[in-house]
Amino acid sequence: MKTIQAASYPVHFQEEAYKKLSNLIVKNDYSTIFILVDENTFEHCYPKFIPNLETNKRIEVIEIESGEINKNIETCIGVWNAITELGGDRKSLLITLGGGVITDLGGFVASCFKRGIDFVNIPTTLLSMVDASVGGKTGVDLGVLKNQIGLFSNPEMVLVDADYLTTVTEREIKSGMAEIIKYGVTYDIKLFNEVKLNKGLHINELIFRSVEIKNEVVLQDPKEKSLRKILNFGHTIGHAIESFYLESADKENLTHGEAIAIGMVCESYISSKLLNFPETKLNEIKEVVLSIYDKINLLKEDFSGIMELLKHDKKNVNGQVNFVLLNDYENHKLDCKVSEDLIVESMEFYNS
Amino acid sequence: MKTIQAASYPVHFQEEAYKKLSNLIVKNDYSTIFILVDENTFEHCYPKFIPNLETNKRIEVIEIESGEINKNIETCIGVWNAITELGGDRKSLLITLGGGVITDLGGFVASCFKRGIDFVNIPTTLLSMVDASVGGKTGVDLGVLKNQIGLFSNPEMVLVDADYLTTVTEREIKSGMAEIIKYGVTYDIKLFNEVKLNKGLHINELIFRSVEIKNEVVLQDPKEKSLRKILNFGHTIGHAIESFYLESADKENLTHGEAIAIGMVCESYISSKLLNFPETKLNEIKEVVLSIYDKINLLKEDFSGIMELLKHDKKNVNGQVNFVLLNDYENHKLDCKVSEDLIVESMEFYNS
Incomplete structure (x- = not known):
């Protein structure tokens, strides 16, 4: 399937996309690769994803609790602390593997960590594939107000693989x-x-x-x-x-x-x-x-x-x-x- | 005193600067003007500032506690909630009136509120005048780690008035x-x-x-x-x-x-x-x-x-x-x- 070129980054599809991701990691020589998941995507998507990731870089998985209710600044603080404790620096890459909560929150977390580190979105739900994969919107909710806190910030690339849809209801x-x-x-x-x-x-x-x-x-x-x-x-x-x-x-x-x-x-x-x-x-x-x-x-x-x-x-x-x-x-x-x-x-x- | 043109915004000095600020507010027709202060700048700087602000827009003052110890995400959440409760929208302007804590934190708060509202920095300490007024760095501390969370984001203008130095130690x-x-x-x-x-x-x-x-x-x-x-x-x-x-x-x-x-x-x-x-x-x-x-x-x-x-x-x-x-x-x-x-x-x- 062809690649779609968004503003400043490409959206790659299916198998080809994993090669592009590996190339990106080689090209930018990241210090560490953080993968943001929730308990569901860690169980169901991570095992599909990880064999496709060809790299010898250090990989650290950070898991947050699933659900819109956790798409808030408190969760961001938890992820920022985790990245800090795991030695994240300005040359770190954050890969988001999940639905809209993970990609929106992860993009915001990456964009604010040490004034911005690179991130790559891997949407695993249909909604995040067709909506969150393009457009550069990142953010979290403030109380019940959706996406009240956030940024326009673009990932380095987006990887869309419809195979992940077998993991969702x-x-x-x-x-x-x-x-x-x-x-x-x-x-x-x-x-x-x-x-x-x-x-x-x-x-x-x-x-x-x-x-x-x-x-x-x-x-x-x-x-x-x-x-x-x-x-x-x-x-x-x-x-x-x-x-x-x-x-x-x-x-x-x-x-x-x-x-x-x-x-x-x-x-x-x-x-x-x-x-x-x-x-x-x-x-x-x-x-x-x-x-x-x-x-x-x-x-x-x-x-x-x-x-x-x-x-x-x-x-x-x-x-x-x-x-x-x-x-x-x-x-x-x-x-x-x-x-x-x-x-x-x-x-x-x-x-x- | 002359104006210094920074990347995408001007730094104006002394009396002339207040006219420029009034012009900016007219030009952009802001819906509300929020002024971020701490207890010290509210007491000592705000009374100097407010007679110079010529506008008929609604003005709301938001006060946070002074000190580096409060330059954190929790304080940001408080300010975001305050702006929300006071009806802030995408056409709001945030003016920061204070030292580096106020200008750094305020710039970050503005840049993330509804994916970004305009802000103007008015540094009131020598440090913030010579350091924080130019450069687009905004941010807050994460625990003891300084400016761990933040963004590169530029204000609409910076107003430097050395008269505020009479208010500091x-x-x-x-x-x-x-x-x-x-x-x-x-x-x-x-x-x-x-x-x-x-x-x-x-x-x-x-x-x-x-x-x-x-x-x-x-x-x-x-x-x-x-x-x-x-x-x-x-x-x-x-x-x-x-x-x-x-x-x-x-x-x-x-x-x-x-x-x-x-x-x-x-x-x-x-x-x-x-x-x-x-x-x-x-x-x-x-x-x-x-x-x-x-x-x-x-x-x-x-x-x-x-x-x-x-x-x-x-x-x-x-x-x-x-x-x-x-x-x-x-x-x-x-x-x-x-x-x-x-x-x-x-x-x-x-x-x-």
């Missing part, structure tokens, strides 16, 4: 599908139709095309001044719902994809009200989402808590929530102001 | 003199002679020339690949001594300048042994240092603890401590390896 695979749907409806309707018709088939191609799209978008607008905002479609409401479920002790957490899928239905509804996004397409999006994800019943009494979190969205300016909405498939409008009432109505539409 | 002024001596011996012997002959006179000129020198060095080598390493003269041993005193409960802390002054004497001694740095100049440096700072008695039983900290220096690679040493005044050699014995000997020379 069906639910996690589905979590990544939401981003693929997003790329489809905002940027490439052919991709959306692929998902609609073939659910889960051709996974290699779906990943490759998603990375290609994300890369095209990010190269045009690395700092999210305009076009890149389309990647937030579904995420404004989706993130708030995800955070709300995360902080509600009595609710089971939603995966990122489950929350973003709801967010896309809501924001498509708002699009239909404010921008005349066609109703048939709105219903099509809802149908595809509900064909993949179980319906969640959003409770009326939770709406105000979700609204509260919406107001903390990173993209807000002067307290005004900013949405990216759809005029049509592949046709968006940035910086739309939406009333609270309409946001509530959109959640009722999802429920209906 | 004589000891703090002296702390800044060590950096001026460093610029002198490594880069501009005329500046060193100024310090030697006029101790404390012409402070405005000493500051201006120091910022100029630092800027020249940083512009040539922003990422500290070669020339910029001369700014570490005296800092390899100096930092270790500073950290050691900081973590020793039974010792009074040294100021940065007091520790770096000792470090310069030690590293000049090592220079004389390894590079034939002239003995008369070695003695001249020691003499000037001891004319400004009280002699500290470094205890033999502390040498091993100081050595231990030296091994964690950020600049080390593969466990090898790297020194920048002097062939002569204004003439340095990078990446010198030094034996433990010679380091100990240099501390004994300082003691003698």
Whole structure:
């Protein structure tokens, strides 16, 4: 599979990627290679990865606890201390092997350690392959506020190997599908139709095309001044719902994809009200989402808590929530102001 | 006084600087202005600063506890939470008003908040005026390891007003003199002679020339690949001594300048042994240092603890401590390896 050239680094795929990684390590003559894992990727992915890593450098594994709840500064402090105790220096390399928590947190940890060491991302979930592998966003949560602390910082390379998907659950695979749907409806309707018709088939191609799209978008607008905002479609409401479920002790957490899928239905509804996004397409999006994800019943009494979190969205300016909405498939409008009432109505539409 | 143009931002001096700051705020139409202070700068500097700030934007003051001991991630978390609770968004501006702890920590906090908001540094101590105002280094300590966590990140502008020096102690002024001596011996012997002959006179000129020198060095080598390493003269041993005193409960802390002054004497001694740095100049440096700072008695039983900290220096690679040493005044050699014995000997020379 071809290589995709991102801003300042390549995304390599499948077997070829491991050779490139070995070359990188030789070229930069790293002092030590740190591999950041969680208990799951250490058990399931590390044994697949390590035989492919050809190097005589010292390798140190650092394990953190899995889960979004651990994507915080306290975990970063633990990793910084571990790297310090293991003798990490400015010529160290950090390889992140895991899902979005590992790649986002690991990238941030590397970028801040001694004012920055090199890192390489190896996403092992569908979500992190299609979303976190390109774009240079690193970060951690602050309390329930997602990615509140972070940086734009690029890895030396990204290694995408769909074989790692055999290590994750069906639910996690589905979590990544939401981003693929997003790329489809905002940027490439052919991709959306692929998902609609073939659910889960051709996974290699779906990943490759998603990375290609994300890369095209990010190269045009690395700092999210305009076009890149389309990647937030579904995420404004989706993130708030995800955070709300995360902080509600009595609710089971939603995966990122489950929350973003709801967010896309809501924001498509708002699009239909404010921008005349066609109703048939709105219903099509809802149908595809509900064909993949179980319906969640959003409770009326939770709406105000979700609204509260919406107001903390990173993209807000002067307290005004900013949405990216759809005029049509592949046709968006940035910086739309939406009333609270309409946001509530959109959640009722999802429920209906 | 003229403006100095750093990499991507200007350093403005005295009255003129406040006009430039007001212009910046108008131009960028910030949503809120956060001012980071400690209890001392809030009491003594803020009342000098605020009448000069012409703006109708919302202003929020965030106060942290003074002292190097608070230059850590926990303090950052506190500031991030405060900015969040006060409704900070991506269009917020953070002004740091204080010494190196405030400017280093504040720059890091701003650079990581929602992946980066603008910041302006207003150094209020001599040390931060001549050292932290140019160079883009931000960061905090990890345990006793200085600036272990941080970034290269540039402010929008720096405002240097020597009037703030009336708010600090004589000891703090002296702390800044060590950096001026460093610029002198490594880069501009005329500046060193100024310090030697006029101790404390012409402070405005000493500051201006120091910022100029630092800027020249940083512009040539922003990422500290070669020339910029001369700014570490005296800092390899100096930092270790500073950290050691900081973590020793039974010792009074040294100021940065007091520790770096000792470090310069030690590293000049090592220079004389390894590079034939002239003995008369070695003695001249020691003499000037001891004319400004009280002699500290470094205890033999502390040498091993100081050595231990030296091994964690950020600049080390593969466990090898790297020194920048002097062939002569204004003439340095990078990446010198030094034996433990010679380091100990240099501390004994300082003691003698």
